[in-house]
Amino acid sequence: MKAGETLPVQEFRVTRADLVRYAGASGDLNPIHWSDRIATSVGLPGVIAHGMLTLGLSGRALEVWAGGPGRVVELGAKFTRPVVVPDDDAGVTLTVAGTVTAVEDGRASVVLEVTCGGEKVLGAPKAVILVASEAAHPDAPDEGGGPDEVDGGRPGGG
Amino acid sequence: MGADATLVGRSFPPTAPYLVTEERIAEFAAATGGEYAGGPAPVTFPIVVAFRAMQDLLADPDVGIALHRVVHGEQRFTYTRPVVAGDLLSATLTVDSVRRIGGAEVISTRSEVVDAEGAHVVTAKAVLVHSGDES
Structure with missing residues (x-):
């Protein structure tokens, strides 16, 4: 991993079922993430994804790039645009792109671009990941391939 | 009800210890x-x-903010070490600032998460x- 390197884009599909799954796993039962009635009552266009689900998927992408969990030592972003998730089977697709901006003392700074439908949904998302020797020389066979389609929550799905 | 400047600098009691299990990590993953x-x-x-610490803040009698009226504006994690199964974690939340922007209260918080030691x-x-x- 070196400064200027562009990391392979990762995609995550998010449906209403994924919001329910995230609510259960995180304990965040805020009804704006599952009730259109309450979401619209507070001025939202409809049910929106948890900002933390978007950030969690971004964290997953970072862990894939870093070579596993435990190597992302800093992660932060502003939730600038709500991700509206329609009540249908298709849901929406989040796209996570990353660029390495600096590598120093075994740590890589990564600037993310997280979009949905071509619009940025996170403000100034950035992270610091540990660059271990294994992470610096990944032996994954599919490096450099197209975007990985990952079902937003179903391990091994997609 | 809501947040005001008197909240700034206030720390809430540590959350009840949360035992991290492989099952909970697997669900979250x-x-x-x-x-x-x-x-x-x-x-x-x-x-x-x-999140439990944030809920304690919102539910505080001096604050009394309904969860559905809150939007998460920003989130940041800074690690000393990774979380692993077996950890007994507790969060202590401090209100760093309260700003009023337009008709909204912007509450900046910091939760320090520590282990059993x-x-x-x-x-x-x-x-x-x-x-x-509230209209």
């Missing part, structure tokens, strides 16, 4: 596009503990935006 195969928890997992694991900073308009 599955809900965030991954698959747990042992080892550290996903980077955003500590939100589970930090009291050693720092991760700091979770959250900005919560409360639209005070």
Whole structure:
């Protein structure tokens, strides 16, 4: 991993079922993430994804790039645009792109671009990941391939 | 009800210890596009503990903000060490600032997450935006 390197884009599909799954796993039962009635009552266009689900998927992408969990030592972003998730089977697709901006003392700074439908949904998302020797020389066979389609929550799905 | 300047600098009692299990990590990993195969928890997992501290803040009698009136404005994690199964974690939330922007209260919080020995694991900073308009 070196400064200027562009990391392979990762995609995550998010449906209403994924919001329910995230609510259960995180304990965040805020009804704006599952009730259109309450979401619209507070001025939202409809049910929106948890900002933390978007950030969690971004964290997953970072862990894939870093070579596993435990190597992302800093992660932060502003939730600038709500991700509206329609009540249908298709849901929406989040796209996570990353660029390495600096590598120093075994740590890589990564600037993310997280979009949905071509619009940025996170403000100034950035992270610091540990660059271990294994992470610096990944032996994954599919490096450099197209975007990985990952079902937003179903391990091994997609 | 809502947040005001008197909240700034206030720390809330530590949340009840939360035992991190492999099952909870696996559920969280599955809900965030991954698959747990042992080892550290996903980077955003500590939100589970930090969220409890945020709920205590919102439910405080001096604050009394309904969860559905709150939008998460910003979140940041800074780690000392990864979270692993077996950790007993507790979060202590401090209100760093309260600003009024338009009709909204912007509450900046910092939750220090420590283990059973009291050693720092991760700091979770959250900005919560409360639209005070009840109409």
